[in-house]
Amino acid sequence: MLQNNPELKNKIDQLWNKFWSGGISNPLTAIEQITYLLFMKRLDELDLKRQSDAEWIGGEYTSKFEGDWIPPEYRARWEDKDTESDWARKQEDEKRYAVKKSTLRWSEFKRMQAEEMLQHVQGKVFPFLKDLNGSESSFTHHMKNAVFIIAKPALLVEAVKTIDEIFEVMERDSRENGQAFQDIQGDVYEMLLSEIATAGKNGQFRTPRHIIKLMSDLVQPQLGHRIADPACGSGGFLLGAYQYIVTQLAINAGSKDLMPDEDGFVRTSVAAALTEKAKAILASSLWGYDIDATMVRLGLMNLMMHGIDDPHIDYKDTLSKSYTEESEYDIVMANPPFTGSIDRGDINENLQLSTTKTELLFVENIYRLLKKGGTACVIVPQGVLFGSGSAFKALRQLLIERCDLKAVITLPSGVFKPYAGVSTAILLFTKVWDSKDKVTQPATENVWFYEMAADGYSLDDKRSKQDGNGDLQDIVAKYRSRNSANNDDRSAKWFVVARGEIENEGYDLSLSRYKTDVFEDVHYDPPGVILDRLIIGEVGDPDGMDLTNLQSGIVRELLDLREMVG
Known part of the structure; x- marks a missing residue:
């Protein structure tokens, strides 16, 4: 997290202040513009690294900056024209409007003078960025309406300089601390949102990376699994699943130099050792949806900066009637928005709960998206665990009867600070019965409960790194051994509750309902x-x-x- 590197935090503060003083004060607009620049920088670095790796191992790699680029508006002129005279004029146009791709690199245009740089980035680099994956790609489709609004040459020069400094700090931090290169775009996004009072107002705040890593270790996604997030935001869960899979493949291939990170998890984003087949399978495995066009673009660029060339992130309201996917995914990981209600007329008729509350509808929809045998790991407000309304109870009954509800992990209320102080929980369940099936036997036998007291960070607005990893690694270890360990002590952090007892309590899933409080005798002097x-x-x-x-x-x-x- 940014708070653990004061130098990095200071650099990003500087970047935010430059945009604010430069007239771009809307936080999401600033985030989007900064992300475009980060993407330009990262694209250049990744391309150079892939060229170097290919040369080292004697492989082949075609640079994204090799050859000429013709802007799409000029290409479109000649799509349906093939006469000899047209062909000659087409060649003439190509000579006139062709741009050498090498001049579009960050490392090239950052040396230009201010006015020249702004014109070059506005007129050539950004249009090239939008056209990067070809006219048919999801990225190009969602970038179609993207606009580069930095209008002041001095702001662009200062932003480029500061981003170079940010990369230098992060690369040094990576070398010195043995960590994988961090999610820079995500860090900037998180930091900028923490600067404003309305952060999280619309559910647009990032899930802390260590919580995503915890959830990935719990569901253990594998190569070949179809993985989705129906409210993906900037793509954090998809990236978390991707990194988990790549790490496991690296370990299976014999990598010996992977060390636990500051949260105790072993992770790498380096996919260079993967076969082309594995890369193709992995790239087609990750699917994300969001109803905010800006977040879709941020998510696409986030995954592309981590080596996924053509991510599947789309603009869709997954609760609406227009979204028809069902029983499609092996894994669903999500922290869906739970900020209120939606219009009843917009709700997909396949959702059976009689409610407009998003926190309930999203969980039911996630159940619907899972294949039989598929597993979901979802963050919900703790009110879902014990709410007395009929829809709350119906959802919990669905999770107990139609799913194998494996775990309920309560999180301390400070996990999502500074954005929100609401108490949350992680639900981990596997779909056993489809919505059309008649349930002959409830799928859940026992539910494993764990009360997280600490996550390795302070639970105030600063969220400073603490000594140790809190309960993160203990949760993973205890969950994996839950069937063999003694889980009968209801006064411990973790314990198991039988389905029958939960049914008798009206399907209440609140940990406090089943936990035994221990009162210690206190001695007082006379x-x-x-x-x-x-x-x-x-x-x-x-x-x-x-x-x-x-x-x-x-x-x-x-x-x-x-x-x-x-």
């Missing part, structure tokens, strides 16, 4: 001893004192009280 202690604090040892010479006041009253109690 009143006379306590009074002596108070008197000594005022005048010293009271034995043998001449009370006639003692001034009236609190000490006199304490002495009188001691005489009364004996």
Whole structure:
């Protein structure tokens, strides 16, 4: 997290202030513009690294900056024209409007003078960025309406300089601390949202990376799984699943130099060792949807900066009637928005819960998206666990009867600060019965509960890194051994509750309903001893004192009280 590197935090503060003073004060607009620049920088670096890797191993790699680029508006002129005269004019146009791709690199245009740089980035680099994956790609489709609004040459120059400095800090931090290169775009996004009072107002705040890593370790996605997030935001869960899979493949291939990160998880984003087949399978495995066009673009660029060339992130309302996918995914990981209600007329008729509350509808929809045998790991507000409304109870009954509800992990209320202080929980469940199936036997036998007390960070607005990893690694270890360990002690952090008991409690899933409180005997000194202690604090040892010479006041009253109690 940014708070653990003051130098990095300071650089990003500087970047935010430059955009603010440069007239771009809307936070999401600033985030989007900054992300475009980060993407330009990262694209250049990744391309150069892939070229270097290919040369090192004797492989082949075609640079994204090799050859000429013809802007799409000029390409479109000649799509349906193939006469000889047209062909000659087409070649003429190509010579006139062709741009050498090498000049579109960050490392090239950052050396330009201010005015020239702005014109070059506005007129050539940004249009090239929008056209990067070809006219048919999801990225190009969603970038179609993107606009580069930095209008001041000085702001662009300062932003480019600061982003170079940010990369230098992060690369040094990576080398010195042995960590994988961090999610820069995500860090900037998180930091900018923390600067404004309305952060999280529309559910647009990032899930902390260590919580995503925890959830990935719990569901253990594998190569070949179809993985989705129906409210993906900037793509954090998809990236978390991707990194988990790549890490496991690297370990299976014999990598020995992977070390636990600051949260105790082993992770790498380096996919260079993967076969082309594995890369293709992995790239087609990740699917994200969001109803905010800006977030879709941020998510696309986030995954592309981590080596997924053509991510599947789309603009869709997954609760609406227009979204028809069902039983499609092996894994669903999500932290869906739970900020209120939606219009009843817009709700997909396949959703059976009689409610407009998004926190309930999203969980039901996630159940619907899972294949039989598919597993979901979802963050919900704790009210979902015990709400007394009929829709709350119906959802919990669905999770118990139609799914194998494996775990309920309660999180401390500070996990999502500074954005929100709401208490949340992680639900982990596997779909057993489809919505059309008749349930002959409830799927859940036992539910494993864990009460997380700490996540390795302070639970105030600063969220500073603490010594150790809190309960993160303990949760993973205890969950994996839950069937073999003794889980009967209801006073412990973790325990198992049988389905029958949960049914008898009206499908209540709140941990406090089943936890046994332990009261310790507290020894108190006799009143006379306590009074002596108070008197000594005022005048010293009271034995043998001449009370006639003692001034009236609190000490006199304490002495009188001691005489009364004996």
